[in-house]
Every structure is written in structure tokens, then in C-alpha cells.
Amino acid sequence: MSEQEQSSAAARAFRFAPPCAECGQEGATLEVIAPGGLPERWADWSEQDRALHLQHTDPTCWRRLYRGIVGGSGAVGDPITEGGVVRLLEMLEPFDLFAVQRRFYDHLGFCIPCRKPYCLTCWTVSNGNGWCPRGHDDVLDPW
Numbered sequence: 001m002s003e004q005e006q007s008s009a010a011a012r013a014f015r016f017a018p019p020c021a022e023c024g025q026e027g028a029t030l031e032v033i034a035p036g037g038l039p040e041r042w043a044d045w046s047e048q049d050r051a052l053h054l055q056h057t058d059p060t061c062w063r064r065l066y067r068g069i070v071g072g073s074g075a076v077g078d079p080i081t082e083g084g085v086v087r088l089l090e091m092l093e094p095f096d097l098f099a100v101q102r103r104f105y106d107h108l109g110f111c112i113p114c115r116k117p118y119c120l121t122c123w124t125v126s127n128g129n130g131w132c133p134r135g136h137d138d139v140l141d142p143w
């Protein structure tokens with residue numbers, strides 16, 4: 001392990017995609033792409049999404065891609081500062097559900113009472129409200 005990997009205070013690319021606690025599928029995913037880097041699953045991206053990403057992002061900067069349970073940033077993603085990357089890493093390692101709940105309107109797919117993530121298939125979503133497989137209800141979409 002390099003020195004950089006040991007320090008939680010160093011920004012680095014990552015892909016956070018907790019498997020659904022019910023069925024094991026990927027639910028919400030949060031990815032940070034380092035300057036000069038490409039998304040981790042780039043090989044699986046469609047031509048259209050690749051073109052969108054390359055045309056609308058600055059590949060020399062940090063980028064954040066978010067696919068939530070209901071919404072997300074799409075193929076383009078959002079620019080993020082290096083400090084912003086560090087704050088995300090601090091929220092995820094170790095995982096801080098309370099911080100995630102405040103930061104992400106859909107809590108990265110986590111049900112707060114269960115403290116577990118579920119995918120779109122396992123959340124029952126209706127008009128922005130969601131019900132986890134155990135019947136807890138929550139708002140997953142602020143719009």
C-alpha cells in the first residue's frame with residue numbers, strides 16, 4: 001500500500017456501489033473520477049454516454065458521478081473540488097449513515113431504520129416516496 005492510500009485525507013478516485021441487502025444487485029452508485037481519469041466501468045458505457053461525458057466535463061478536473069435510486073447526475077456528472085472528494089471519502093470510510101442522510105436526499109439507497117442499502121427493484125417507489133422491503137417509508141426524490 002502506498003502512503004497515499006493509507007491516508008484518509010488524500011483525495012482519490014473511487015466507486016462506491018453497495019450491493020442491495022435484499023437481492024445483491026447494485027443500487028445507488030457514487031463515483032469520483034480523478035483528473036485525467038475515466039469512469040471505472042467506462043468499457044460498459046454506451047457510445048452516447050461516453051460522448052456526453054467527454055463533451056460536457058472537463059477531464060482535467062475531479063468529477064463526481066451519482067446514480068441514485070430515483071434520480072442522479074447522468075453520464076455527465078458534476079465537477080467536484082479536491083476538498084469535496086476528501087469530505088465524501090470521510091463520509092464513506094468508515095461509512096457514516098447520518099452524514100450520508102444529510103448529504104444525499106436518497107441516502108445512497110440506504111433505508112435509515114434498516115441501516116441497509118436497497119436497489120431500485122427492492123425499493124417500492126411511488127411519487128418520490130419509497131418503501132423498503134421491510135415497509136419503512138421514506139422520501140427518495142425531493143422533486
Ligand SMILES: [Zn+2]
Pocket residue numbers: 020021022023024025118119120121122123
Ligand atoms: Zn434489490
Ligand SMILES: [Zn+2]
Pocket residue numbers: 111112113114115132133134135136
Ligand atoms: Zn427499512
